[in-house]
Amino acid sequence: AQSVTQLDSQVPVFEEAPVELRCNYSSSVSVYLFWYVQYPNQGLQLLLKYLSGSTLVESINGFEAEFNKSQTSFHLRKPSVHISDTAEYFCAVSALSGGYQKVTFGTGTKLQVIP
Amino acid sequence: IAGITQAPTSQILAAGRRMTLRCTQDMRHNAMYWYRQDLGLGLRLIHYSNTAGTTGKGEVPDGYSVSRANTDDFPLTLASAVPSQTSVYFCASSEGHQRGNEQFFGPGTRLTVL
Numbered sequence: 001a002q003s004v005t006q007l008d009s010q011v012p013v014f015e016e017a018p019v020e021l022r023c024n025y026s027s028s029v030s031v032y033l034f035w036y037v038q039y040p041n042q043g044l045q046l047l048l049k050y051l052s053g054s055t056l057v058e059s060i061n062g063f064e065a066e067f068n069k070s071q072t073s074f075h076l077r078k079p080s081v082h083i084s085d086t087a088e089y090f091c092a093v094s095a096l097s098g099g100y101q102k103v104t105f106g107t108g109t110k111l112q113v114i115p
Numbered sequence: 116i117a118g119i120t121q122a123p124t125s126q127i128l129a130a131g132r133r134m135t136l137r138c139t140q141d142m143r144h145n146a147m148y149w150y151r152q153d154l155g156l157g158l159r160l161i162h163y164s165n166t167a168g169t170t171g172k173g174e175v176p177d178g179y180s181v182s183r184a185n186t187d188d189f190p191l192t193l194a195s196a197v198p199s200q201t202s203v204y205f206c207a208s209s210e211g212h213q214r215g216n217e218q219f220f221g222p223g224t225r226l227t228v229l
Contacts, residue, residue: 009155032215043119043205043220044158051215090157094214100163100171101146101212107157 002027002093006106013081014114021076021109023065023091031093033074035065038088038108047089050074061085086113118142119221121206127227128196136191136224138206144219146212147189148173149181151202152223158205164189165212196228 005024013019025031032051036044048059055067065076074091091106122137140147145166150158160173164183178200180192189208193200204224209216 004157034217041222043207043222044218045220046217049215049217094216096214098171099212100165101209101214101216103160103218105157105159107155 002029002031002095002097002102002104004091004093004104004106006091006109008109009107010110010112012112012114015083016080018079019077019081019085019111021089021091021111023074023076023106025072025074025091025093027093027095029095031095033065033067034092034094034103035059035063035074035076036090036092036105038090040087044090047076081111081113083113083115085111087111119206119208119219121204121221121224123224124222125225125227127229128193130196130198130228132196134193134196134226136193136204136206136226138189138191138221139187140189140206140208140219140221141187142208142210142219143186144208144210145186146209146216147183148207148209148218149179149189149191150205150207151175151200152205153202161191161204163212196226198228200226201228202226 034049035047050067058064119140149161162181206221207218
């Protein structure tokens with residue numbers, strides 16, 4: 001069984017300030033980790049993913065996440081947010097289960113960037 | 116533009132009615148998925164298909180059925196809609212069904228069952 005916990009349902013932050021969105025997971029098997037972003041009235045889009053190798057992964061728009069196996073965390077960070085980063089962010093874990101890719105999503109964190 | 120299309124965009128449905136949500140992808144992906152998104156619950160998998168001709172049940176399959184007659188289409192049917200099926204439904208696809216495959220999502224269908 002696998003689960004994902006995103007403790008913060010909403011995170012307000014001023015423009016150009018840093019932000020961290022927290023994600024913790026549990027799994028009885030090794031997993032791959034993802035962050036997806038959902039802009040208003042749209043589907044989810046992949047932001048970044050960790051499969052193996054370097055524990056720090058980056059996206060093209062300045063976000064980064066670090067896989068911490070001992071703390072079972074995959075927190076998302078950005079040093080300086082922009083208004084356009086306002087969206088809902090979902091952490092997810094992927095494992096093979098019963099013959100299909102089982103992706104378990106967290107409940108999401110709404111990031112609101114304040115001008 | 117390559118991607119996933121869903122129809123309708125939104126629908127209001129009387130309880131007891133039958134409804135099919137359509138999903139089409141043009142990326143030739145093997146795997147397809149249906150999720151429902153509810154406030155505070157995130158996304159939950161309803162049904163999946165690893166390849167054309169095969170389907171499987173996800174976390175919340177009751178009251179829903181799917182078919183995968185070809186690679187591109189993956190319709191979701193509610194045989195007799197109930198108010199608890201009010202939700203936003205997302206279709207997704209991935210190149211394969213192995214773990215680690217990125218999923219691509221459609222724009223969603225907002226369904227209200229009265």
